[in-house]
Amino acid sequence: MYGYLRIDRENSIPIIRKYYRQQYCSLCHSLWNNYGWRARFLLSYDVTFMAILLNFKPQIFFDEKKPICYFKKEIKSDKEKWKKLAALTILLVAEKLNDNITDKEHVILSRAIMKIFSKSIKKAREDYKELYVFLRDQFVHMNKTEKNNGNINEMSDEFASIMTESKKILYGESEDDDAIIKYVSKWMYFIDAIDDLDKDYKTGSYNPFLRFAKTREELIKEHFIELEKFAIEQSEFLRPYIKNMNLEKINNITMLNVLKYSIYKVTKNILLGKDAFEKSSILIKYIENREGIIFE
Numbered sequence: 001m002y003g004y005l006r007i008d009r010e011n012s013i014p015i016i017r018k019y020y021r022q023q024y025c026s027l028c029h030s031l032w033n034n035y036g037w038r039a040r041f042l043l044s045y046d047v048t049f050m051a052i053l054l055n056f057k058p059q060i061f062f063d064e065k066k067p068i069c070y071f072k073k074e075i076k077s078d079k080e081k082w083k084k085l086a087a088l089t090i091l092l093v094a095e096k097l098n099d100n101i102t103d104k105e106h107v108i109l110s111r112a113i114m115k116i117f118s119k120s121i122k123k124a125r126e127d128y129k130e131l132y133v134f135l136r137d138q139f140v141h142m143n144k145t146e147k148n149n150g151n152i153n154e155m156s157d158e159f160a161s162i163m164t165e166s167k168k169i170l171y172g173e174s175e176d177d178d179a180i181i182k183y184v185s186k187w188m189y190f191i192d193a194i195d196d197l198d199k200d201y202k203t204g205s206y207n208p209f210l211r212f213a214k215t216r217e218e219l220i221k222e223h224f225i226e227l228e229k230f231a232i233e234q235s236e237f238l239r240p241y242i243k244n245m246n247l248e249k250i251n252n253i254t255m256l257n258v259l260k261y262s263i264y265k266v267t268k269n270i271l272l273g274k275d276a277f278e279k280s281s282i283l284i285k286y287i288e289n290r291e292g293i294i295f296e
Helices: 014-035 037-042 045-053 079-102 107-116 118-127 129-147 152-171 175-195 197-203 216-243 250-272 282-290
Strands: none
Touching (some): 014 045, 037 079, 037 118, 045 079, 079 107, 079 129, 079 152, 107 118, 152 175, 175 197, 175 216
16 A cells, blocks of 8 residues: 555644554554465554544554564454455555466565465465455556556546545445545545655656656646646545534544644645755645645
8 A cells, every 4th residue: 555644643643643653553453464474564554543533443452662562462352344445455555466467567475475475365365265266356457557547537537436436345335534535535546646746756656747757756747737636626525524524523523633734744745855946836825824725
């Protein structure tokens, strides 16, 4: 996964930081309990976000005085929900590694990782066969779209579909939750494609922006207006669902903090960079005036 959906520690109160860490630790222990101690190394910020969105009951594992866990601890509440999320974490990584091998990218490393986590992957596939088959088929379809030189809208839509439908398979439908997952996933794919452009050009990997530029700096200089429009659109799509949230719930408050860090700080840093380009930009004004686009 991409790792962009993190809490903004600098602008969060202690109870939010504690709740977030409890969710993160709960997913870690679910991976450990259900798929072995090695599976913990596949822990994902992005999948943790889904646990917060769906309001799973966190386990009280985190101790600020002892931030590292040395002993496995049992998941007692929402046990099956946490297991499903652990399986999703593993299966997403597995299909990404298979995709690398198919594309002949980082083949030796990808095969080595697959071997290290082979038992965890096999068990997750057996436990949730429907999810496994869906992800396998969708990654194959996504690979075909890449081969056909799919554009950023097509690719981000496919990734968003993977994440949204995976959630539906595991937990059923929910209009607001599904919409948030969809538009956040589209944003993640978009921002990661920009962030990885230089690396993808050097390695020969697919990137929907390579048709326009060879470096991130070149892309932003030449296509800033189009990029800012896409970023703003995803934020605007999120707005009505954000406004429906009950902000008396700790999970929603935490989620807003994560989204603010992601969509505000990450977008700003990647599109503007340390040496922000000198231009009158809608996005710059939007970010500064709207305090993170979706937060008024």
